[in-house]
Amino acid sequence: xxxxxxxxxxxxxxxxxxxxxxxxxxxxxxxxxxxxxxxxxxxxxxxxxxxxxxxxxxxxxxxxxxxxxxxxxxxxxxxxxxxxxxxxxxxxxxxxxxxxxxxxxxxxxxxxxxxxxxxxxxxxxxxxxxxxxxxxxxxxxxxxxxxxxxxxxxxxxxxxxxxxxxxxxxxxxxxxxxxxxxxxxxxxxxxxxxxxxxxxxxxxxxxxxxxxxxxxxxxxxxxxxxxxxxxxxxxxxxxxxxxxxxxxxxxxxxxxxxxxxx
Amino acid sequence: xxxxxxxxxxxxxxxxxxxxxxxxxxxxxxxxxxxxxxxxxxxxxxxxxxxxxxxxxxxxxxxxxxxxxxxxxxxxxxxxxxxxxxxxxxxxxxxxxxxxxxxxxxxxxxxxxxxxxxxxxxxxxxxxxxxxxxxxxxxxxxxxxxxxxxxxxxxxxxxxxxxxxxxxxxxxxxxxxxxxxxxxxxxxxxxxxxxxxxxxxxxxxxxxxxxxxxxxxxxxxxxxxxxxxxxxxxxxxxxxxxxxxxxxxxxxxxxxxxxxxxxxxxxxxxxxxxxxxxxxxxxxxxxxxxxxxxxx
Numbered sequence: 001x002x003x004x005x006x007x008x009x010x011x012x013x014x015x016x017x018x019x020x021x022x023x024x025x026x027x028x029x030x031x032x033x034x035x036x037x038x039x040x041x042x043x044x045x046x047x048x049x050x051x052x053x054x055x056x057x058x059x060x061x062x063x064x065x066x067x068x069x070x071x072x073x074x075x076x077x078x079x080x081x082x083x084x085x086x087x088x089x090x091x092x093x094x095x096x097x098x099x100x101x102x103x104x105x106x107x108x109x110x111x112x113x114x115x116x117x118x119x120x121x122x123x124x125x126x127x128x129x130x131x132x133x134x135x136x137x138x139x140x141x142x143x144x145x146x147x148x149x150x151x152x153x154x155x156x157x158x159x160x161x162x163x164x165x166x167x168x169x170x171x172x173x174x175x176x177x178x179x180x181x182x183x184x185x186x187x188x189x190x191x192x193x194x195x196x197x198x199x200x201x202x203x204x205x206x207x208x209x210x211x212x213x214x215x216x217x218x219x220x221x222x223x224x225x226x227x228x229x230x231x232x233x234x235x236x237x238x239x240x241x242x243x244x245x246x247x248x249x250x251x252x253x254x255x256x257x258x259x260x261x262x
Numbered sequence: 263x264x265x266x267x268x269x270x271x272x273x274x275x276x277x278x279x280x281x282x283x284x285x286x287x288x289x290x291x292x293x294x295x296x297x298x299x300x301x302x303x304x305x306x307x308x309x310x311x312x313x314x315x316x317x318x319x320x321x322x323x324x325x326x327x328x329x330x331x332x333x334x335x336x337x338x339x340x341x342x343x344x345x346x347x348x349x350x351x352x353x354x355x356x357x358x359x360x361x362x363x364x365x366x367x368x369x370x371x372x373x374x375x376x377x378x379x380x381x382x383x384x385x386x387x388x389x390x391x392x393x394x395x396x397x398x399x400x401x402x403x404x405x406x407x408x409x410x411x412x413x414x415x416x417x418x419x420x421x422x423x424x425x426x427x428x429x430x431x432x433x434x435x436x437x438x439x440x441x442x443x444x445x446x447x448x449x450x451x452x453x454x455x456x457x458x459x460x461x462x463x464x465x466x467x468x469x470x471x472x473x474x475x476x477x478x479x480x481x482x483x484x485x486x487x488x489x490x491x492x493x494x495x496x497x498x499x500x501x502x503x504x505x506x507x508x509x510x511x512x513x514x515x516x517x518x519x520x521x522x523x524x525x526x527x528x529x530x531x532x533x534x535x536x537x538x539x540x541x542x543x544x545x546x547x548x549x550x551x552x553x554x555x556x557x558x
Contacts, residue, residue, distance in 0.1 A: 095448060110465070
């Protein structure tokens, strides 16, 4: 099992892929022997591409994201990323002992940004997520949507080429989520980031992505992919979004149904 | 569809929408008015103390307990305290004990903190001394007085040794449980930001463990104070200077119940005062800055 996690690759491969997942599998020791979670997954994310990973519970989509983030190692196959990716979680994961601004500055500091530049850069990033006045705010003083935007600013502070997002809006109310979809799309288009976005929400996947990858469950395999060429700005209630969502949902239900048959 | 109509002003619309949501969802917090603080926080303990004094005075006044060598009146105890103050001895008693207690606590801090960090972060150390450390917490520190007297003699070092043995386990255990309760999410978030190894300990683990650590400090102080009083009572020796423990022991030797009461009240008052002046504000500040303090 070859495991190469390339650090800031400067070769030609880095230029053509933000992330390259090749024949990756992952198993955990379970009560009934080895439990296979991911089975021979191959997936590339091009520079600047927005890909959503869609699947029901147990498809290992979060596991895959952790592998790409380097928080865990694959049991087989290789994952190459262009530099260390940034990662956003379902919970904001902001540090409560720091203010919003200092959370961002910590990310800058750990990346080696000089002390004098951190404050200005942090304020720029807050402005990018439209939270100009929030620099000195404590995490608990912010609403759920504001917290996720600060978390996004902190992730952007890493200046990674790839942003991994693990159901980052799942805990938000529908209105806030809708606004953050627009926000994410805007930031993605402004920054030319590559995004790998995990969700179980089909509409969310279609609304955001250029490409939707459906994973089957237990073990997770790539079941099917769709290219989404609906022009931006998209709305969650657009007919085109709805139509594709229906098609993908049918397929997803099929995948889920297979598990009830044996 | 509707989306095509809104395309042009989409950008400014989004900003406005977001500003509206932020305004709606932000909780306004203000300071509690002084009157409310007085009524809710100050009044209840004052009433409780007044009640205790009233019952005490009643026991003496109605001759329910009529032996002043068993129960002196509140007035008699107050007289003893006043006398000590007028003779300029009161602050001396208090300072002797408090300076010992705080210095001992400071040493306990210097030893307990790295020890706790070591137990929390190094598996082998945890397996080796973790259980002993938490076991030591349940050992009354007065048990250390006889061996400390034999090892070190009747002197200040003996007092400090007893304080350390009482407070170090509390401080170390507080830090260990603080570290254990750090949400794994913070560690994962820290790792993706590049905070690994020592950087992770300094930037993520220690600040995240601060509430548990401060709780440990608070308990450590309580243990320091108790250990010190035990040491002063058992090992009273004229050359050591009269602290509050010695005062209590002197009162017993002289069968002067008013002096005994004086000593007990002073020990209690000092213990509470240090907690109220140092540890409670520290704890409140840590919890409040993280939004962990529920306003009641």
